[in-house]
Amino acid sequence: MKLGRRDGAGIIAKPPSDKLGLLLYGSDAMRVALKRQEYLKALLGPAADEEMRLSRIPAADLRREPALLMDAIKAVGFFPGPRAAFVEGANELVSAIIIETLTDWQAGDAQIVVTAGDLKKTSKLLKAFEGHRNAYAWGIFDDPPDRAEIERMLNEAKLRADGPSMAALEDLARSLDPGDFRQTLEKLALYKLSEPDTAVSLDDIAACAPASVEAAVDDILNIVAEKKSAMIGPLMRRLQSQGVNAVTLSIMAMRHFRTLHRAACSPGAPIWGVRDRDRVQRQSRDWGVMKLETALGILTDTDLQLRSAGQTAPAMAIIERTFIRLAMFGAS
Numbered sequence: 020m021k022l023g024r025r026d027g028a029g030i031i032a033k034p035p036s037d038k039l040g041l042l043l044y045g046s047d048a049m050r051v052a053l054k055r056q057e058y059l060k061a062l063l064g065p066a067a068d069e070e071m072r073l074s075r076i077p078a079a080d081l082r083r084e085p086a087l088l089m090d091a092i093k094a095v096g097f098f099p100g101p102r103a104a105f106v107e108g109a110n111e112l113v114s115a116i117i118i119e120t121l122t123d124w125q126a127g128d129a130q131i132v133v134t135a136g137d138l139k140k141t142s143k144l145l146k147a148f149e150g151h152r153n154a155y156a157w158g159i160f161d162d163p164p165d166r167a168e169i170e171r172m173l174n175e176a177k178l179r180a181d182g183p184s185m186a187a188l189e190d191l192a193r194s195l196d197p198g199d200f201r202q203t204l205e206k207l208a209l210y211k212l213s214e215p216d217t218a219v220s221l222d223d224i225a226a227c228a229p230a231s232v233e234a235a236v237d238d239i240l241n242i243v244a245e246k247k248s249a250m251i252g253p254l255m256r257r258l259q260s261q262g263v264n265a266v267t268l269s270i271m272a273m274r275h276f277r278t279l280h281r282a283a284c285s286p287g288a289p290i291w292g293v294r295d296r297d298r299v300q301r302q303s304r305d306w307g308v309m310k311l312e313t314a315l316g317i318l319t320d321t322d323l324q325l326r327s328a329g330q331t332a333p334a335m336a337i338i339e340r341t342f343i344r345l346a347m348f349g350a351s
Contacts, residue, residue, distance in 0.1 A: 040131035
C-alpha cells in the first residue's frame, strides 16, 4: 500500500502490529532515518534492543547471506512483545531476497522494516511493498514538517506553543534539516524544564534556535535585502565554489524575507534566529509590508521552478537572477 504524507505520519505515530511491515525511501538519508527511528520506537518500545526484539541487517550483509532476513523474521525471542527485522540501505541487488521473504511472511512473524534511497517508480522493491495488502511504502521527500507533525513533536517533548510561537517554529522547520530541528526542540525542552506549565515564547525560541547559517550565506541575503545588486554576482560565485546549492539559498532567502515581513507587520516584536537584529529591523522598515509580500511571491515561484522535474536551466543561475531581480525591485 502506498502512503501519502498524512497517512504516513499516522502509521509512524501508531504502527499497526498485525501488518507485514514498512518500506521507507527517499534521497535524504537523515529524513528517512528519523522516520525509521520513530516507527521502530512506536512499534517495539524503547527496550527493543536490550530485549533482542530487533534484528538489524545491513543490505551488504543480506546480499552475502540471503537467509539472514528469513531467519530473523521466523526466530522466536526470549522476551515477549512485538519483533522487527530492519534492513538498512536496501537496493535492487537485494530486492529479490526481500520480495521472496515477503511472500513467505506469516502472521506472528517479525515485521519487516526496510529503508532505501531514492527509488524509481519501476523499482521491483517499491512495487512489491505498494502492491502488498499487508505492507506499506512511504516516500520521504524534502518537504519540511507540517503543523500537525510539529505539534506531535512538541507533545513528545512535553512542550506547548501557540500563535506566533508556532508560526516561528514552522519557519524554523523550513530552514533547518530534520536532525537540527529535532535537536532544537530537545534544547527547548531542557530550556523550559523549570517552567513546564508555560507555553514556548518567541524569546525561548530565539535563545535556543541555531544562529542562522554560515556567514557567507548571511552576506548574500543581506546584500539582496539591502539592494546592492552589483555585489551579488561575485558573492554567488564564491558560494558556488564552497558547494552551497541553489535550493539551500532559496530556502534561506525565503526564511530571511519571511523574517523581514514578520518584523514589518509587528514592529518591535522579538526577532529570533538572526545575528544582527538591528540590521534586520532596518531592512524590514526599508522594504515595507507590500514590497516584502511581492518579494515572497517571487521567491516562492523560484523555489517551485528549482524543484520542478522539467527544469533544465542551471539552478545557480536561476537563483542568482532572482536575487538580482529582488535587489532591483527593492530599489525601485
